Amino acid sequence: MVAEPSGHPEQRARPVVEAEGLVRTFGGRRAVDGVSLFLRGGECLALFGPNGVGKTTLLRLLAGLLAPTAGTCLVGGVSLRADGGRTARSRVGLISHASMLYSALTARENVEFAARMYGLRRPAEAAMRALQAMRVADRAETPVRALSRGLQQRVSIARAIVHQPLLLLCDEPYTGLDEVGSAALTDALGERRAHGAALLLVTHNLAEGLALATHAAIMRRGRFVRFEERGAVDGASYASAYRELVTADV
Amino acid sequence: MSEATFTRPVATDDAPQLPGLLRATWLVARKDLAIEFRTRTAFFSALVFALLGLTIFYFAWDPTAVAAIDLAPGVLWVIFTFSGLLGLQRSFGVEQADRAMDALLAAPVEREAIYLGKAVANFLFVAGVQVIAIPAVALFYNVPLGSIWLSLSGIALLAALGIVAVGTLFSAMAVNTRLAELLLPMLSLPFFVPIVMAAAQTTSRLLAGRPEAEAWPWLRILLGFDLVFVLACAIAFPYTLDE
Numbered sequence: 001m002v003a004e005p006s007g008h009p010e011q012r013a014r015p016v017v018e019a020e021g022l023v024r025t026f027g028g029r030r031a032v033d034g035v036s037l038f039l040r041g042g043e044c045l046a047l048f049g050p051n052g053v054g055k056t057t058l059l060r061l062l063a064g065l066l067a068p069t070a071g072t073c074l075v076g077g078v079s080l081r082a083d084g085g086r087t088a089r090s091r092v093g094l095i096s097h098a099s100m101l102y103s104a105l106t107a108r109e110n111v112e113f114a115a116r117m118y119g120l121r122r123p124a125e126a127a128m129r130a131l132q133a134m135r136v137a138d139r140a141e142t143p144v145r146a147l148s149r150g151l152q153q154r155v156s157i158a159r160a161i162v163h164q165p166l167l168l169l170c171d172e173p174y175t176g177l178d179e180v181g182s183a184a185l186t187d188a189l190g191e192r193r194a195h196g197a198a199l200l201l202v203t204h205n206l207a208e209g210l211a212l213a214t215h216a217a218i219m220r221r222g223r224f225v226r227f228e229e230r231g232a233v234d235g236a237s238y239a240s241a242y243r244e245l246v247t248a249d250v
Numbered sequence: 251m252s253e254a255t256f257t258r259p260v261a262t263d264d265a266p267q268l269p270g271l272l273r274a275t276w277l278v279a280r281k282d283l284a285i286e287f288r289t290r291t292a293f294f295s296a297l298v299f300a301l302l303g304l305t306i307f308y309f310a311w312d313p314t315a316v317a318a319i320d321l322a323p324g325v326l327w328v329i330f331t332f333s334g335l336l337g338l339q340r341s342f343g344v345e346q347a348d349r350a351m352d353a354l355l356a357a358p359v360e361r362e363a364i365y366l367g368k369a370v371a372n373f374l375f376v377a378g379v380q381v382i383a384i385p386a387v388a389l390f391y392n393v394p395l396g397s398i399w400l401s402l403s404g405i406a407l408l409a410a411l412g413i414v415a416v417g418t419l420f421s422a423m424a425v426n427t428r429l430a431e432l433l434l435p436m437l438s439l440p441f442f443v444p445i446v447m448a449a450a451q452t453t454s455r456l457l458a459g460r461p462e463a464e465a466w467p468w469l470r471i472l473l474g475f476d477l478v479f480v481l482a483c484a485i486a487f488p489y490t491l492d493e
Contacts, residue, residue, distance in 0.1 A: 063356050067492065090268055090358035100353035102281070102344065104288040116277050117357040119266040143288075159353065163266065 014041045016167050016198035022071035024057055031057040033222030041196035046209030049219035050246045055202045059169045064089040076166045090118055093165030097175040099156040103145035107155040110144060111162050118163035130158035135184045149176045161188055168192055170201045206239050218245055274359035278367020285344055292340040300333040300383040308390045318391040323453035326387045327446045335435055337375040338417035341368050342425035365487035369418045376410040398456045409449040411476045416441045419483040423490045448472040
């Protein structure tokens with residue numbers, strides 16, 4: 001079930017992401033080529049595109065994992081370049097298809113480590129809350145290596161949301177999740193939006209993306225070639241337009 | 251909505267306080283030590299390697315040709331250098347599996363804290379190997395350490411610091427390459443030469459009962475190396491992370 005944005009209107013209206021002319025080159029190749037993006041609290045951008053068009057690179061730029069070759073990006077009004085990006089990064093949560101967990105540590109230890117790294121005052125409590133939100137608290141003391149792929153993904157999501165990020169960057173977050181895990185993730189994303197967070201969801205599944213989105217975009221050769229509000233998008237025609245754009249590159 | 255209430259507390263005393271350099275360094279080091287404590291693979295590998303190395307050197311040694319007191323310092327520091335590499339190899343290896351490094355880099359801590367945290371964990375790892383390897387050398391070669399154990403401990407810690415400072419940086423550089431296991435020794439060993447030389451020369455003078463003044467020039471090299479490379483590697487580390 002998707003929670004509708006219901007936080008304080010002022011909180012939801014706050015700009016969360018303000019990216020202007022982001023460029024990232026690798027060698028001579030422009031992986032991200034002049035992307036501008038503006039998202040407010042409560043909004044969710046579903047980002048589609050074939051492999052290798054720069055979606056993940058864009059996410060890594062917004063997460064502060066990569067420095068842009070050109071352009072600026074503010075998260076919650078703070079530049080990713082200010083104070084080494086620490087303040088801006090503290091407002092971002094990153095969910096990926098890779099678990100980003102330490103297999104020798106337990107689920108709780110992994111999430112608690114993240115909570116401490118984000119400076120939470122009560123890391124143990126926060127970790128348990130996040131694990132409960134992802135419905136995996138009963139496996140809190142299990143080493144991650146002993147968990148199934150789906151449960152690892154749930155722990156990974158708990159790690160990403162433990163600090164209640166203002167911006168959640170999700171790269172194929174539903175990968176490996178069963179029905180319970182998917183529902184827990186959808187609820188957690190909905191709740192974050194309800195409290196003024198913005199989401200950027202990268203997925204190949206149009207239906208899944210459009211179900212959550214307030215905006216939809218298609219990326220090709222490092223640029224947004226389509227960007228529109230969800231209300232203006234018709235699922236069937238969007239799917240055929242997407243297929244056309246994807247096959248045009250083949 | 252989700253099962254648990256999952257809202258950030260609004261009370262100001264509950265507001266997050268981003269960890270400073272020292273706190274973040276300790277968090278990273280503690281995490282690495284916890285992983286090593288759970289798995290114990292690298293520590294036992296390094297220890298077994300050190301003891302096997304000592305045994306091989308022992309059986310290859312002709313006591314009638316070379317005195318134990320002349321051979322032991324070289325053996326000690328060569329063994330120590332190579333066993334230390336095993337720990338350094340693992341340092342960033344644990345971050346590669348499942349891309350845990352991404353989560354570490356996305357955290358709101360200074361990049362230098364990641365390097366320093368890794369270096370602290372590696373230092374304790376290497377020091378742990380030394381605690382067993384040094385008495386083992388004394389036992390194998392029957393060299394008296396009783397009177398010099400304090401000075402030798404100081405040299406061992408200084409040598410460990412230099413090896414860890416350089417090795418941690420190169421471990422971060424090598425881990426993303428396909429030949430990481432080969433590249434780390436190739437990059438690190440040339441830089442370890444001054445450390446091994448200074449440590450071996452100082453140890454041999456101490457074991458021979460020479461005046462301390464004779465060891466000072468070598469000790470100064472060791473101190474200088476540590477000072478320069480700890481600072482230089484901490485500053486250089488963030489640049490190794492850029493893709």
